[in-house]
Amino acid sequence: MLNSPVLTLNSGMVPIDICNVKEAIVLQVLNKAEAIRVDTSTNIHSQYLTLPLPRVIMLFNFHKIPKKRVAYSRLNIIYRDDMRCQYCGKRFRMDELTVDHIIPLSKWNSVPPEHRPEDPNSWENQVCACRRCNTIKGNKLLYECRFSLLRKPVEPKYMPYLVISRDRANKYGWLEFLNYNVRIVEAIDTGVSL
Numbered sequence: 001m002l003n004s005p006v007l008t009l010n011s012g013m014v015p016i017d018i019c020n021v022k023e024a025i026v027l028q029v030l031n032k033a034e035a036i037r038v039d040t041s042t043n044i045h046s047q048y049l050t051l052p053l054p055r056v057i058m059l060f061n062f063h064k065i066p067k068k069r070v071a072y073s074r075l076n077i078i079y080r081d082d083m084r085c086q087y088c089g090k091r092f093r094m095d096e097l098t099v100d101h102i103i104p105l106s107k108w109n110s111v112p113p114e115h116r117p118e119d120p121n122s123w124e125n126q127v128c129a130c131r132r133c134n135t136i137k138g139n140k141l142l143y144e145c146r147f148s149l150l151r152k153p154v155e156p157k158y159m160p161y162l163v164i165s166r167d168r169a170n171k172y173g174w175l176e177f178l179n180y181n182v183r184i185v186e187a188i189d190t191g192v193s194l
């Protein structure tokens with residue numbers, strides 16, 4: 001239970017982190033945070049005090065929203081593209097999506113440098129694609145399969161700091177606090193630790 005997640009808000013009520021119950025209690029004891037949502041059905045007992053199980057805490061004297069560089073990853077490419085296949089334009093569940101090289105690695109050298117991004121494994125050369133489109137595209141260039149892109153892929157300048165599944169938010173009573181700085185993803189995002 002001490003490892004259960006606790007949504008952490010800054011002083012302006014913006015979600016900035018998820019800590020665990022143990023850390024949340026230490027912050028409360030040190031008077032650095034207060035619990036603003038608790039589970040009254042469960043109490044945490046220690047030698048000196050008894051506290052209800054915190055679900056959401058708010059930090060005192062912390063107004064910032066920590067910046068996080070958007071990591072280049074398969075998952076973030078899919079999130080950048082909003083879980084939407086950039087070829088057919090439809091949205092899919094996470095387990096139905098792939099990441100595709102727009103210019104396939106096997107054809108990289110056949111494309112003149114002025115017509116391609118600098119790096120084949122980059123934000124600019126990879127997009128979210130459904131399995132079907134990915135199979136049709138195979139090792140072809142866009143024009144060879146008459147595909148076009150929904151939008152030009154670029155490195156995202158900003159992504160929400162926290163990615164939280166709706167199931168988890170529901171389970172711990174967080175939903176009403178997730179109005180900013182959070183991307184809520186549906187439970188279909190299985191296989192990803194959120």
Ligand SMILES: [Zn+2]
Nearest residue numbers: 085088130133
């Ligand atoms: Zn598709």
